[in-house]
Amino acid sequence: MIGPFLGVLFDGIAYGMLLFLLSVGLSVTLGMMNFVNLAHCAFAMVGGYTTVTLMHVFGWPFVWTLPMAFLTAAAVSVIFERTLYRPLYRASELDQVLLTIGIAFVSVAVAAWFFGTVQQPIQMPPYLRGSVSAFGISFGVYRLFLIAVALAIALLLIVTLEFTRFGATVRASVDNQRMARGLGIDVDRTFAITFALGSGLAGLGGALAIEIVGLDPSFAFTYLVYVLIVVAVGGLGSIGGSLIAATLIGISDVAGKYYVPETGAFLIYLVMIVVLMWRPAGLFARR
Amino acid sequence: MAMTASTPSTDPHAWLRRQTRWHPVEIAFWLATLLPFFLFPNYLVLASQIAITALFALSLDLILGYAGIVSLGHAAFFGLGAYASGILSKHGWGEPLTGLLFGAAVAGIVGYATSFIIARFRHLTLIMLTLGFGLLLFELANKAHWLTGGADGLQGVKIWPIFGRIQFDLWGYTAYSYALIVLFVLFLVCRRLIHSPFGLALRGIRENSVRMPAIGAPSAAHIRKIYTISAAIAGVAGALLTQTTETVALEVLSFARSADTAVMLVLGGAGMLYGGLIGSIIFMIARDQFSGIAPQYWYFWIGILLIVVVMFLPNGILGGLSTLLARWRKP
Amino acid sequence: MTLALSTQGVDKSFGSLVVARDIAISLPQGERYALIGPNGAGKTTLINLMTGMLRPDGGRIFLGDEDITALPPAERVRLGLVRTFQINTLFPQLTALESVTLAVCERIGQAGVWWRGLPSERAAVDEAYEILKSLRLAAVCNRPTRELAYGQQRLLEIALALATRPKVLLLDEPAAGVPKDESTELFNAIAGLSKDIAILFIENDMNVVFRFASRIIVMVGGRILVEGTPAEISSDPRVREVYLGKAHHG
Numbered sequence: 001m002i003g004p005f006l007g008v009l010f011d012g013i014a015y016g017m018l019l020f021l022l023s024v025g026l027s028v029t030l031g032m033m034n035f036v037n038l039a040h041c042a043f044a045m046v047g048g049y050t051t052v053t054l055m056h057v058f059g060w061p062f063v064w065t066l067p068m069a070f071l072t073a074a075a076v077s078v079i080f081e082r083t084l085y086r087p088l089y090r091a092s093e094l095d096q097v098l099l100t101i102g103i104a105f106v107s108v109a110v111a112a113w114f115f116g117t118v119q120q121p122i123q124m125p126p127y128l129r130g131s132v133s134a135f136g137i138s139f140g141v142y143r144l145f146l147i148a149v150a151l152a153i154a155l156l157l158i159v160t161l162e163f164t165r166f167g168a169t170v171r172a173s174v175d176n177q178r179m180a181r182g183l184g185i186d187v188d189r190t191f192a193i194t195f196a197l198g199s200g201l202a203g204l205g206g207a208l209a210i211e212i213v214g215l216d217p218s219f220a221f222t223y224l225v226y227v228l229i230v231v232a233v234g235g236l237g238s239i240g241g242s243l244i245a246a247t248l249i250g251i252s253d254v255a256g257k258y259y260v261p262e263t264g265a266f267l268i269y270l271v272m273i274v275v276l277m278w279r280p281a282g283l284f285a286r287r
Numbered sequence: 288m289a290m291t292a293s294t295p296s297t298d299p300h301a302w303l304r305r306q307t308r309w310h311p312v313e314i315a316f317w318l319a320t321l322l323p324f325f326l327f328p329n330y331l332v333l334a335s336q337i338a339i340t341a342l343f344a345l346s347l348d349l350i351l352g353y354a355g356i357v358s359l360g361h362a363a364f365f366g367l368g369a370y371a372s373g374i375l376s377k378h379g380w381g382e383p384l385t386g387l388l389f390g391a392a393v394a395g396i397v398g399y400a401t402s403f404i405i406a407r408f409r410h411l412t413l414i415m416l417t418l419g420f421g422l423l424l425f426e427l428a429n430k431a432h433w434l435t436g437g438a439d440g441l442q443g444v445k446i447w448p449i450f451g452r453i454q455f456d457l458w459g460y461t462a463y464s465y466a467l468i469v470l471f472v473l474f475l476v477c478r479r480l481i482h483s484p485f486g487l488a489l490r491g492i493r494e495n496s497v498r499m500p501a502i503g504a505p506s507a508a509h510i511r512k513i514y515t516i517s518a519a520i521a522g523v524a525g526a527l528l529t530q531t532t533e534t535v536a537l538e539v540l541s542f543a544r545s546a547d548t549a550v551m552l553v554l555g556g557a558g559m560l561y562g563g564l565i566g567s568i569i570f571m572i573a574r575d576q577f578s579g580i581a582p583q584y585w586y587f588w589i590g591i592l593l594i595v596v597v598m599f600l601p602n603g604i605l606g607g608l609s610t611l612l613a614r615w616r617k618p
Numbered sequence: 619m620t621l622a623l624s625t626q627g628v629d630k631s632f633g634s635l636v637v638a639r640d641i642a643i644s645l646p647q648g649e650r651y652a653l654i655g656p657n658g659a660g661k662t663t664l665i666n667l668m669t670g671m672l673r674p675d676g677g678r679i680f681l682g683d684e685d686i687t688a689l690p691p692a693e694r695v696r697l698g699l700v701r702t703f704q705i706n707t708l709f710p711q712l713t714a715l716e717s718v719t720l721a722v723c724e725r726i727g728q729a730g731v732w733w734r735g736l737p738s739e740r741a742a743v744d745e746a747y748e749i750l751k752s753l754r755l756a757a758v759c760n761r762p763t764r765e766l767a768y769g770q771q772r773l774l775e776i777a778l779a780l781a782t783r784p785k786v787l788l789l790d791e792p793a794a795g796v797p798k799d800e801s802t803e804l805f806n807a808i809a810g811l812s813k814d815i816a817i818l819f820i821e822n823d824m825n826v827v828f829r830f831a832s833r834i835i836v837m838v839g840g841r842i843l844v845e846g847t848p849a850e851i852s853s854d855p856r857v858r859e860v861y862l863g864k865a866h867h868g
Contacts, residue, residue: 036411084594093410094357095597098553101546102593109587221542225422232415266426273419277404280412299715299747302760303737484723484739485732487712491720494709501669501707502721503695503782504729512730 006137008258009251014143016250017150018212021205022223023230024157024242025198031174031237033191035085036093038100040202041227042107042220047073047203048210049111052120062125066207073203074196081195086188104220111217120215142211149208153201157239170194174237226253229272235282245283307482316561320467324460331459337571338466339527344551344563345470345477346520351549352558353481354513355493356405357414359545360421361521364394366540368522370428373441373535381447383530387469390526391519398518402511409496418542425540441535455531462531469527473520478560480516489513493558550589554596556603565605621682622647622816623699623786628667628677636840637663641677643835643842645786648813652831653820656860659837661820662704665788669701670694681786696725698785702775704794704820710764714755714774717763718746721781749777753807769800776808787811789819793826805830828852836860 026040047069054060054068080103088096128145131138161167172180173187181187209215209223226249234245249268256267275283323334343365350356368390375381375389401420408416428435435441448454455461480486488509491499499506529535538544547570548563555566577585600607623645630638637660645651653661666672668679670691678687681699689697709717722742723729737743750759753773758766763774772792779787792808793801805826808817821827827834827848834851836843838860844851851857 030411034411036414084598087598091597093414094351094553094557095601097357097359097414098549098593099597102590102597105586105590105593107590109584109590112581112584113587225418228415228418232412262430264426264430266423266430269419269423269426273416273423276408276412276416276419280408299743299759300737300740302713302715303743307735307737479735480732482735483732484720484728484734484736484742485730487716487720487723487736488729490712491709491717494711495707498703498707498709498778500671500691501695501701501703502724502778503692503700504720504724505692509730512732516732 004258006135008255010137010139010143012251012254013247014140014146014250015212015254016247017147018205018209019223019226019230019250020154020243020246021150021208022202023227023234023246024154024239025195025201026227027231027234027242028170028174028237028239029191029195029198030231032170032177032187032194033089034093035089036096036100037085038097038224039080039103039107039220040100040199041206041222041224042104043073043077043199044202044206044209044223045107045111045215045217045219046076046206047200048206048215048219049115049120050203051207051210052115052122052215055122062122062128066204069207070200070204073206074200077199078192078196081192085195104224107220108217111220115217117217120210122210124211146208146212153204154239154243161239166190166193226268229268231282232272233275233283235279238282241282313561316564317471320471323463328458328460331463333459333571333575335459335462335466335531336528337568338463338470339524339531340548340551340567340571341564342466342470342473342527343521343524344548344555344567345474345560346517346524347548347552348557348560348563349477349480349489349513349517349520351552352562353486353489353493354510355496356510356514358417359414359542359549360417360419360424361517361548362540362542362544363421363424364398364518364521365525365528365544366424366428367394367397367518368525369529369535369539370435370441370525371522372526373444373529374434376445376529377441377443381445383446383449383465386446386530387523387526390522390529392522394522394525395515395519398522399511399515402514402518405514406507406510421540421542421545425537425542428540429537435535435537438537440537444529444533444535446530446533455533459531466527466531469523473523474560474564477520481560485509485512490558547589550593552603554592554603556605556607559602559605562603562605566603569604620647621645621680622649623668623818624680625668626678626680628664628679629675630663630667630672630840631675638667638674639841641667641842643818643845645816645818647785647816649816650809650830650832651816651818652827652834653818653837654822654824654827654834655837655843658839660840661837662790663840664837665701665790665820668788669699695782695784698783699788700779700782700784700786701788702779702790702792704790706768706771706775708763708771708774708778711762713760713762714750714766714770714777715743715746715759717774718749718777718781719743721778722746725782746781749780753777753780769796769804772796772804773807780811784815786816786818789817791820791822793821793823798823801826 022041022044026037029035029037050069050072051065054065055062084099088099124142128142131140161170169185169190172183172185173190177187230242230246230249233249234241253268256263323331347361350358371393372386372390375386404416405413429437446455449465453461488504491504492506492509496506525539528539551566551570552563554570555564556562574585596603621644625641625643628638628641641664655661663672667674670689678685680686681694681697684697686694686697719742720729722745723739726742728739728742747756747759750756753776755770755773755777758770763771766774776792789808793804796804801823809830831848833845833847835845836851836857843860844854844857846854
């Protein structure tokens with residue numbers, strides 16, 4: 001009884017870490033600019049396909065592709081930010097929603113054009129395969145690796161945000177954009193950097209996700225819903241909130257599918273609606 | 288009287304009446320909807336689908352174009368209407384007009400219940416809530432196999448002849464006539480609504496939601512009302528689809544349907560009454576013509592179109608046309 | 619003397635920033651009071667508190683004898699407490715006539731009517747037109763608000779408020795951004811309003827304040843510094859120090 005329970009808990013945490021990487025960037029940029037970016041998971045997909053291409057075409061080892069997944073997603077996002085997003089920062093949310101859905105649609109088609117609609121399997125290096133046993137349960141090595149990477153990044157982000165000058169400008173911009181501008185902070189530039197970082201993290205998440213949930217062109221929409229739920233529950237602009245929310249949702253999703261498979265995603269949607277109605281700014285909102 | 292001093296150009300009553308008058312282009316548009324009977328008799332099934340989609344887009348326009356409520360889950364009400372009338376008919380009552388009313392009632396009641404939540408929120412929270420409700424209902428219908436048939440779709444829908452006489456035929460002659468009449472009647476209702484004091488209040492909410500309470504307007508009550516009306520009309524559209532196709536697929540509740548309809552509305556021009564109609568005609572004909580290509584490539588063009596409309600045509604095709612016309616009139 | 623609007627001990631702070639401290643104001647029926655004070659004194663915040671756009675941390679607000687502290691903004695408007703905005707808060711795509719007709723319809727409870735065309739609301743349209751005419755906006759009544767000149771938009775702010783038939787009118791810098799000559803004209807229009815309406819207005823131009831206000835309330839740092847007749851205020855040394863001194867030399 002306890003064995004499966006701990007196994008589910010472990011898988012749930014690993015899944016939650018993945019959701020954290022995918023959503024933390026959106027949480028911060030949404031908190032800062034109120035820009036509704038529904039193409040966020042398209043940037044994650046860019047990271048995923050970067051890893052696939054580097055491994056299959058150029059024979060890179062998996063771990064080395066991860067920084068490239070980050071960089072490519074960040075670079076692509078900067079291009080979009082400069083050209084399409086910037087003119088719409090003060091536009092209505094409908095315009096933002098439509099533009100970014102449009103970009104997500106295009107990304108799905110482009111991915112299907114280059115890679116087909118099939119799943120992209122990748123071969124993990126030997127040291128990330130298999131599992132280790134402890135307390136009578138076996139832990140997947142890859143999932144341990146994923147959790148370690150995500151926690152390290154979370155720590156890095158929190159330290160950056162709390163203790164560096166750049167972090168201070170980001171926090172000021174999220175808390176009160178007008179006041180930050182008044183203090184002479186270049187909010188637009190801060191936003192552009194944060195946006196690139198956030199998209200890069202999503203790209204990294206997309207690459208790390210392949211082994212767990214697979215990769216096909218529908219990724220841009222399938223995980224968007226989960227990412228939005230994490231953002232909504234975690235609260236805008238809160239890294240700790242995103243981490244907790246992602247873990248909770250990861251665990252409840254895995255547990256729900258294991259114990260009550262007949263409810264499907266129903267439970268998660270219900271949780272999101274209830275949380276939004278109870279605390280519209282999220283459970284762990286900065287504001 | 289107040290009008291003694293007013294010149295014709297500032298006469299308030301004459302100007303307001305002129306806004307509500309039927310424009311010749313409008314009459315031409317509705318006459319043109321009869322053309323498929325004569326010119327494209329092989330495409331009447333498609334034409335009926337377009338009329339149904341146009342009605343759904345019209346219902347979305349009421350909340351999105353007029354009241355400024357961004358919804359990504361409006362298919363919930365379309366689907367409710369579709370399933371309600373389908374399940375009613377499956378259980379032995381296939382009379383079409385009462386089926387439409389039943390679909391409208393079910394969607395309207397759920398719309399009224401959720402409107403209390405909708406009216407309390409704005410911005411991102413509102414978008415997420417509408418999305419959440421839509422997804423929730425989709426999952427419910429998916430899991431409630433015993434009631435809806437789940438992913439296999441609802442089978443066994445039998446629709447009786449209209450007024451007990453007019454049979455639905457294979458060529459869509461009845462289907463298109465029926466859908467077109469329902470669309471036209473509900474269009475008249477919507478047209479009257481947006482030219483009414485209530486329609487003015489809705490435009491007020493869209494134009495400036497901060498000012499509304501400062502003139503004593505109960506914005507939340509207005510929003511609840513239009514959300515309920517819009518849900519009921521969406522329910523009629525869903526019921527029409529059920530009745531003309533005699534089946535209900537899970538797709539009626541899908542996010543794609545909500546998104547597609549928003550695309551049609553914005554493409555045609557939101558908040559202009561005809562925007563949704565024009566948008567759905569173009570969208571549906573294009574999809575039919577390009578049905579040979581894989582769906583993911585179809586969405587490539589939809590994506591490009593969305594980006595172009597948002598960046599360059601903020602009021603859609605109709606908005607662009609009227610700007611052009613205005614420029615041409617005063618050179 | 620019957621009071622049109624009064625507050626007792628109204629407090630409000632955002633975190634450690636106190637924006638209103640123990641505010642007590644009594645505005646008698648039909649009077650014209652001015653509310654002055656340096657930037658950031660909390661004048662607009664006070665209007666937001668009185669109209670319900672902000673919730674006070676403590677204290678009570680009365681309209682006539684009725685305690686309105688807990689009422690939502692729209693309810694207060696229906697009872698007769700109405701404001702205008704310092705920054706134009708209008709309906710850009712509606713015409714001036716449509717905007718004012720909307721406000722009239724909301725007042726007479728016709729704004730929920732969806733089965734009858736707007737032209738059938740003859741009485742409401744006539745009333746709206748009369749209001750626009752009285753503010754010299756009749757000639758542009760069928761133009762969209764965004765096409766009106768800035769000064770006309772300021773007048774439309776007042777027209778919208780009048781359409782609700784206010785008992786108390788709170789004008790937040792009605793002439794903000796209006797050139798000096800037009801501003802006198804605007805205040806003449808305000809002075810010509812019915813004596814049934816009590817008016818509290820925020821204004822920075824001391825000439826205008828002394829000319830149109832029967833009494834003046836001076837706010838500094840979220841508190842009421844002093845209240846009195848124009849003569850009392852102009853000779854009060856504290857006011858000179860914190861406000862007039864700066865205003866006259868700056």
